[in-house]
Structure formats: structure tokens, C-alpha cells
Amino acid sequence: MDAPLFSAASVRRRQRRWIPRPFYTLRVRLIISVALVHVVLMGLFTWEAVERQSHELRLEMVNQGRSLASMMVVASTNALLAEDLASLAEVTRRVGVREDVAYGEVVDMRGFVLASTREGRVGRMVGPMIERNDRFPLAADDRVLDLREDVLIGKDRVGFVLLGLSTINLDNALVDTRNRGIQYILLALVIGSVAAWLLSLAVTRNLRDLTQAAKKIGAGDLNVRVNVPGQDETGTLARAFNLMAASLQRSSRQMEQEHRKRTEAERLACVGEMAASIAHEIRNPMVALINSVKLLEDSQLPAGDRAAVVDIVNTESSRLQRILDDFLMFSRLPMPKLESGDLKTLVEQTIGLIGQDPRYGEGVQFECRYEADNHCRFDSDLMRQVLLNLIMNAIQAINGEGKLIIRLQREQDHLNVSIVDSGRGIPEDMVSEVTKPFFTSRKDGTGLGLPVVQRILAQHGTALSITSLEGYGTEMAFDLEVTSDE
Ligand SMILES: Nc1ncnc2c1ncn2[C@@H]1O[C@H](COP(=O)(O)OP(=O)(O)O)[C@@H](O)[C@H]1O
Ligand SMILES: [Mg+2]
Structure with a gap:
């Protein structure tokens, strides 16, 4: 629906535009009002005085004239x-x-x-x-x-x-009185204006102090207070303002303390959770290793079984190492060195790295779509880890035959990186869970891959977005800041 052409607010705005800006100020309005009152009152008073004087003088003149005429009559009879x-x-x-x-x-x-x-x-x-x-x-x-x-x-x-x-x-006497009246009006105008100016100065100075203090509070400085002495309305307002600022400061301190306590409690809970998870993760490979070592101690063990046990030792120890590596990576991410680089090169290197391991990617059909210029800002070591984790997750979700698309797409001032797989997808109620530390649905998973991705992306000032449809596939995407290729 169209807005009405002449809404009440627009008419008011239009009317106010005719009033020059200085007239909005309290000071000017006060001066004009007081001066007007003085002029009107003095004007009325002067007019009344002239009228009365004129009446009296005329009466006196007629009486004098009559007695003079009477004297003439007597003298001339x-x-x-x-x-x-x-x-x-x-x-x-x-x-x-x-x-x-x-x-x-x-x-x-x-x-x-x-x-x-x-x-x-x-x-x-x-x-x-x-x-x-x-x-x-x-x-x-x-x-x-x-x-x-x-x-x-x-x-x-x-x-x-x-x-x-x-x-x-x-006539001269009346003109005199009128002129004196005008002088008094002018004097009243000057005195009234000066008095109003002084009064407004006191009021607006206090208001200005209050305005500045309110602005500071708005900007977050809760220590500010105003010093407006006196028992008048502005003094009362200032005291109320100071009380409000003090109360705000108290609540803000309380909130800060509570926030600190909460984050500390969350941190401790997180540390405890992690310690429990690590212990849990390490326990199985450790038990397997201890048992294997015991078996190996047996010199009677047939050569075939010995080879099988050695295989178990190798598998479990490398699993242990993986868990510890992932955890170390998660807990001690280095500070990123953000530089402009060609992301296409990094993607190709990462795919090459994965391709070297014959266990991965077999049956997965890779498709890469790039822009003409794929330069953006990133830390190449950390970004390689991000790509590696996401591509590995996608390959693991496909688990056999499937398609994996890696697409770099420029959108305004950022490059959108998206990794789409035709894997099993994530159940809708699990999407928010998969990024939590130690969440895994895989037997040999650590549940630290996506948390690492999230932390690295946060260091790059961006975030991971997950779109998934169970049974069809998943898209993991994020944005990077575009740079020029020079
Ligand atoms: N592309 C994906 N498709 C389906 N599920 C995924 C995908 N990526 C991650 N997930 C789910 O998120 C879980 C956590 O992933 P991650 O943090 O990398 O840990 P891990 O790979 O060690 O399990 C995975 O176990 C899996 O269930
Ligand atoms: Mg993973």
C-alpha cells in the first residue's frame, strides 16, 4: 500500500522547516518569551499612563479656560x-x-x-x-x-x-510621556532579555552537562557522573541521572562477574569432558597394546600369530598417535599468518595429498570448479588442514562410490568455498552436534576434525555453514576475503 502523501508527521516536518534552526533551542525560546511578556506589559502600562494623563490634563485645561473666560466676562461687563x-x-x-x-x-x-x-x-x-x-x-x-x-x-x-x-x-506633555514610556519598554526589553539569557545559560549549561554524560554512558563509560548543585529541577534530574548511572554500573559489574564465573565453569567443564573423552579414546588402543605386548613376550607364539599381533600393535599405536595429534592440533592451534594466496593451488595440492593414500578416494569422482582468479586471504598450513578435514569427512561419508564437488565461487568481496558430497548426509537433529568436540559417528573417528575446522575458520574471521539432507549428501561451505592476484 502506498504511504499517504500528507501524513501527519510529514506535514509537521514541512511546517517545522519554516522555523529557522536557532529557534528550536530552549535558550532562544526563553529569551523571546520573556522579552515579549516584558514588552506587552510595559506597552499596556505606558498606554494606560498616557490615557490617564491626557484625560486629567484636558479636564484641567477646560476648567482653567472656563475660569479665565468667567474672569473676562466679569472684567468686560x-x-x-x-x-x-x-x-x-x-x-x-x-x-x-x-x-x-x-x-x-x-x-x-x-x-x-x-x-x-x-x-x-x-x-x-x-x-x-x-x-x-x-x-x-x-x-x-x-x-x-x-x-x-x-x-x-x-x-x-x-x-x-x-x-x-x-x-x-x-500635546507636548503627552508626547513626553509616550516617549518616556517607549524608553521604559526598551529598557524592559533589554533587562528582560538579559535576565532570560542568564537564566537560560544556567539551565542549558546543566542540560549540556547531562547530555554529554548521557552520551558517554551510551558509549560505555559507566564511571561518568554529573555535578549539578542546587535544589531546582535540573539538580533533581542530575541526582536521578547519577543514581541511574550508579545502578547501571552495579548491574554491569554483576553481569561481568557472573559472565566470568560462567565462562570459568564452562571452561572447567570442557576440560573435564575432554580429559574424560581422551581417557576413553586412549583406553581401547592402550588395552590392545598391553595385551599384544604380553602375547609377544611369549616366545612360544607361532610366527603367524606373532605377525598378526605385531599388526595389531602397529594399528593401535598409530590410532593412539592420531588421537593425540588431533587433540594437540585442536588444543594448540598456532596463530594464523594471513596472506594473499591462490586457493585453487592449495585445493589441488590437498587433493594430491589425499590421492597418495590408496585407502582414500577410490570410487570417489572428484569435480573441481574454480573462478578465473581464486586469490584470497588465508594461512596456507591451516587452510590445508581445513580442506583436508572437510574432504576426508566427505570421502568417509560417501564410503564407496560417489561424487565430491569442490567449488570456489566469487561473490562480491569474498570467495565462497563449498565442498559437496553425495554421501550419507547428516540427520537433521545432528547437524548442530557434529561440530562439538569428540562427537563422532565413526568407529575410528576422534570427533575433533570439525571443531578444528571451526576454530581455524574463526581465526580467518569466517564460519562454517553446514547444509545436509540425510541419504543424499552434505554441503560444507565458508567464505574467505578476496584479494588481488598481484
Ligand atoms: N560430509 C559429511 N557427511 C556426513 N557426516 C559428516 C560429514 N562430515 C562430518 N560428518 C559427521 O560429523 C562427525 C564429526 O566429524 P569430525 O569432527 O570430522 O570427526 P570424525 O571425522 O573424527 O568423526 C562425523 O563422525 C560424521 O558423523
Ligand atoms: Mg573428520
């Missing part, structure tokens, strides 16, 4: 009645010197300006009626707060004063 323009001009002049006053005017009932701080305004009509404009917010480009106050005599209105207050000071 009599002059208005008397149409004393000079006094009215004095009222507006006095008001006009104030820094925060944009203009001040006295207007009669009909709407004519009688006195004004603005030039060219006196005598002009200000229109039917000026609406009061003493409410904030003003239009965006309006920098003047307009106030109107009626001049009343009793209930009659005899005129009114107009007063414009400049909002420049107010």
Missing part, C-alpha cells in the same frame, strides 16, 4: 455696557499675554467683535453665533480649544467673550 472699547481692548490684551491663550475676544450682542487679541478682527462680524467647542477630542488638526461665555446682566445677554486655549503644551 461694565465696559461692554459703556461700549468702552479701550477697556475691552485692555481685557483682551491682559488675557492675550498668557502663553496658553491662542486668542481672546469680546463680542457684542449683534455679533460684532469689539476687542480681540488677533489683528484685524475688531469690527468684524463673527457670524450668527459660535457654537461652544469646549469638548475634547478636538479635530485632528485643531490645536485650539474654543470656549464661549455669555455676558449676562440679570437674565439679558449683552454680549459674549470668546477664548481660545492652545493645546500645544498639552
Whole structure:
């Protein structure tokens, strides 16, 4: 079945690819979070302060404007009645010197300006009626707060004063507050980032130590411990880590000791088994030899019997020698000298060696298949012993007429050596037994041939593979490292 094009994991991977690498680190994420929190909080605080200040300043300004307008009303009432323009001009002049006053005017009932701080305004009509404009917010480009106050005599209105207050000071004060707020935000950003950086430094340093220690433990160094003082979470983690490492070390030591004990026990058992097997193997030929020697001592023994007894002595002593030779070979294998050599030559030499003994190979039809180049790495003395043991076993399994194929086949960087016979084969449940020391199914066998083969092959960094079908034949095979023929 095809894998879904957009599995959840692949989508997640694709999404994460858009996040630059440094943002994965705990340190960067911590710094960004703390800085963001600082900026947002300080921003809100500054905005709130500006709003409050602006509200208070405006309120104060309106109140001030109103009382100033009222004072103008009081000062201009009599002059208005008397149409004393000079006094009215004095009222507006006095008001006009104030820094925060944009203009001040006295207007009669009909709407004519009688006195004004603005030039060219006196005598002009200000229109039917000026609406009061003493409410904030003003239009965006309006920098003047307009106030109107009626001049009343009793209930009659005899005129009114107009007063414009400049909002420049107010605006400047607000800009000041906002700028100071921005400075505080930047300061908070710097302090927050530095604090987060210091905090993350402490945390990530501890995590880095823990990571390095975990890597060392993974590589097999169980002595490693971390030193993270403190009662915080990383300290607790480090103590748990150290406990885990100590416990791992204890179990590893225990396992090592148990393994040593087991191998020692196995070795001793093996030595005992071997000693018993050797004693058993040697006993029969020894008994035969002792009896033969006793017979030979008898000077009356007929010549024909004497010759038969001498024959027994020869056979049994050579059997004894074979057992001891095989055992010596098995127990004291020399260190291999691995060199590049032509295995075909060695195979032919070994077959020649076997062919010299008329007891072996009669009726066996040999077939050899080689590669064009059969160079590989081996110790020729030891490899000759391997070939000899395997070919001898095959001949013994054929036991009469049969076929024996020796095939060298190149497979990638190794040469596969295979010895196939058409002998009696090995019962399926015996295949794993035949390589054990002293296992033999032959009357004159020692059961050390295949164990020697196995040990030599292990020295060559390879192993014997056995495939067999009872009643049909057996294949014994192994690989050798290919070398060039130069
Ligand atoms: N090619 C083979 N075909 C059938 N049986 C085999 C073959 N090679 C080995 N064996 C079995 O494995 C046993 C052990 O072989 P080996 O270790 O060489 O000892 P030995 O030849 O002294 O018996 C043999 O006795 C035989 O039963
Ligand atoms: Mg053998």
C-alpha cells in the first residue's frame, strides 16, 4: 500500500522547516518569551499612563479656560455696557499675554467683535453665533480649544467673550510621556532579555552537562557522573541521572562477574569432558597394546600369530598417535599468518595429498570448479588442514562410490568455498552436534576434525555453514576475503 502523501508527521516536518534552526533551542525560546511578556506589559502600562494623563490634563485645561473666560466676562461687563472699547481692548490684551491663550475676544450682542487679541478682527462680524467647542477630542488638526461665555446682566445677554486655549503644551506633555514610556519598554526589553539569557545559560549549561554524560554512558563509560548543585529541577534530574548511572554500573559489574564465573565453569567443564573423552579414546588402543605386548613376550607364539599381533600393535599405536595429534592440533592451534594466496593451488595440492593414500578416494569422482582468479586471504598450513578435514569427512561419508564437488565461487568481496558430497548426509537433529568436540559417528573417528575446522575458520574471521539432507549428501561451505592476484 502506498504511504499517504500528507501524513501527519510529514506535514509537521514541512511546517517545522519554516522555523529557522536557532529557534528550536530552549535558550532562544526563553529569551523571546520573556522579552515579549516584558514588552506587552510595559506597552499596556505606558498606554494606560498616557490615557490617564491626557484625560486629567484636558479636564484641567477646560476648567482653567472656563475660569479665565468667567474672569473676562466679569472684567468686560461694565465696559461692554459703556461700549468702552479701550477697556475691552485692555481685557483682551491682559488675557492675550498668557502663553496658553491662542486668542481672546469680546463680542457684542449683534455679533460684532469689539476687542480681540488677533489683528484685524475688531469690527468684524463673527457670524450668527459660535457654537461652544469646549469638548475634547478636538479635530485632528485643531490645536485650539474654543470656549464661549455669555455676558449676562440679570437674565439679558449683552454680549459674549470668546477664548481660545492652545493645546500645544498639552500635546507636548503627552508626547513626553509616550516617549518616556517607549524608553521604559526598551529598557524592559533589554533587562528582560538579559535576565532570560542568564537564566537560560544556567539551565542549558546543566542540560549540556547531562547530555554529554548521557552520551558517554551510551558509549560505555559507566564511571561518568554529573555535578549539578542546587535544589531546582535540573539538580533533581542530575541526582536521578547519577543514581541511574550508579545502578547501571552495579548491574554491569554483576553481569561481568557472573559472565566470568560462567565462562570459568564452562571452561572447567570442557576440560573435564575432554580429559574424560581422551581417557576413553586412549583406553581401547592402550588395552590392545598391553595385551599384544604380553602375547609377544611369549616366545612360544607361532610366527603367524606373532605377525598378526605385531599388526595389531602397529594399528593401535598409530590410532593412539592420531588421537593425540588431533587433540594437540585442536588444543594448540598456532596463530594464523594471513596472506594473499591462490586457493585453487592449495585445493589441488590437498587433493594430491589425499590421492597418495590408496585407502582414500577410490570410487570417489572428484569435480573441481574454480573462478578465473581464486586469490584470497588465508594461512596456507591451516587452510590445508581445513580442506583436508572437510574432504576426508566427505570421502568417509560417501564410503564407496560417489561424487565430491569442490567449488570456489566469487561473490562480491569474498570467495565462497563449498565442498559437496553425495554421501550419507547428516540427520537433521545432528547437524548442530557434529561440530562439538569428540562427537563422532565413526568407529575410528576422534570427533575433533570439525571443531578444528571451526576454530581455524574463526581465526580467518569466517564460519562454517553446514547444509545436509540425510541419504543424499552434505554441503560444507565458508567464505574467505578476496584479494588481488598481484
Ligand atoms: N560430509 C559429511 N557427511 C556426513 N557426516 C559428516 C560429514 N562430515 C562430518 N560428518 C559427521 O560429523 C562427525 C564429526 O566429524 P569430525 O569432527 O570430522 O570427526 P570424525 O571425522 O573424527 O568423526 C562425523 O563422525 C560424521 O558423523
Ligand atoms: Mg573428520
